[in-house]
Amino acid sequence: MNILLLGYGKMGKAIEQIALERGHQIAARIDADNRADLETTPSDAVDVVIEFSSPESATENIKYCLQRGWPVVCGTTGWLSHRTEIEKICQEKKGAFFYASNYSIGVNLFFRLNKTLARFMRNYPSYQVSMTEIHHTEKRDAPSGTAITLAEGVLENLPGKNRWVNREAGSEGSLIDSTDAVEIESLREGTVPGTHTVRYDSEVDQIEIKHIAHSRQGFALGAVVAAEWIIGREGIFGMDDLLGSDQL
Numbered sequence: 001m002n003i004l005l006l007g008y009g010k011m012g013k014a015i016e017q018i019a020l021e022r023g024h025q026i027a028a029r030i031d032a033d034n035r036a037d038l039e040t041t042p043s044d045a046v047d048v049v050i051e052f053s054s055p056e057s058a059t060e061n062i063k064y065c066l067q068r069g070w071p072v073v074c075g076t077t078g079w080l081s082h083r084t085e086i087e088k089i090c091q092e093k094k095g096a097f098f099y100a101s102n103y104s105i106g107v108n109l110f111f112r113l114n115k116t117l118a119r120f121m122r123n124y125p126s127y128q129v130s131m132t133e134i135h136h137t138e139k140r141d142a143p144s145g146t147a148i149t150l151a152e153g154v155l156e157n158l159p160g161k162n163r164w165v166n167r168e169a170g171s172e173g174s175l176i177d178s179t180d181a182v183e184i185e186s187l188r189e190g191t192v193p194g195t196h197t198v199r200y201d202s203e204v205d206q207i208e209i210k211h212i213a214h215s216r217q218g219f220a221l222g223a224v225v226a227a228e229w230i231i232g233r234e235g236i237f238g239m240d241d242l243l244g245s246d247q248l
């Protein structure tokens with residue numbers, strides 16, 4: 001298939017490598033400095049767009065591609081306040097849109113484990129849930145999209161938790177002023193690809209689950225597989241559609 005890479009940074013390059021290994025072609029590599037080339041890219045030269053750009057640019061990029069009739073696989077985080085708008089355009093255009101805050105199989109297993117653990121902890125109110133995400137220092141958004149998905153998994157499954165709050169690196173103490181919040185601590189360190197921890201603390205002990213990405217390979221492979229999968233489909237999709245709930 002012919003893939004248009006929209007955003008050609010760390011992820012765009014990792015995706016290119018895996019796409020080529022799997023026998024695909026790159027129709028165009030679009031970055032901030034050649035964004036105008038999108039306009040001159042022929043519609044039929046592109047089978048699918050893989051969008052990993054920035055929180056500020058993703059919404060306009062996705063809109064543009066859906067208007068052109070291109071299926072879009074998006075991994076950019078930090079733009080989801082515009083999600084309803086994007087879904088409306090996708091429906092109007094009878095297009096195809098795939099979003100995941102994290103494309104790695106391991107993290108999607110971890111999402112499932114997180115929900116199960118939250119359900120299990122319903123009966124143990126002496127434990128206070130919190131999360132930490134660690135990423136490289138170039139990351140622009142906080143908390144990470146993955147941490148938000150994890151927090152949503154807890155909110156859906158642990159009665160009494162109604163919202164999440166973020167504590168960015170450098171801020172002191174806890175932000176939690178009531179027990180209805182899940183605190184997410186965001187740390188930025190070196191070149192860390194992505195580490196997520198969910199913990200339940202009591203007076204006497206701690207239960208912790210952790211996912212550590214060793215590289216960007218898992219994210220990139222998942223995005224290419226999603227791009228292969230979305231071709232010929234119409235609608236709005238996520239990792240559960242791709243993996244099938246039984247396979248997780």
Ligand SMILES: NC(=O)C1=CN([C@@H]2O[C@H](COP(=O)(O)OP(=O)(O)OC[C@H]3O[C@@H](n4cnc5c(N)ncnc54)[C@H](OP(=O)(O)O)[C@@H]3O)[C@@H](O)[C@H]2O)C=CC1
Pocket residue numbers: 006007008009010011012030031032033035052053054055057061074075076077078100101102103104138219
């Ligand atoms: N869902 C998932 O599994 C994963 C999601 N991500 C997310 O993907 C996004 C990208 O991550 P990453 O590759 O590490 O970031 P990088 O900063 O390395 O790359 C982003 C690229 O997008 C380019 N860009 C900026 N504005 C535009 C625009 N208007 N049109 C096209 N390209 C543009 C940047 O260009 P320039 O440098 O010139 O500004 C840059 O090359 C982030 O939101 C990150 O959180 C990351 C890993 C996994």
Ligand SMILES: O=C(O)C1=N[C@H](C(=O)O)C[C@H](O)C1
Pocket residue numbers: 077101102135139140143144145146147193194195
């Ligand atoms: O910016 C990153 O690097 C990553 N972003 C995603 C997120 O915000 O969750 C996924 C992964 O953790 C890497």
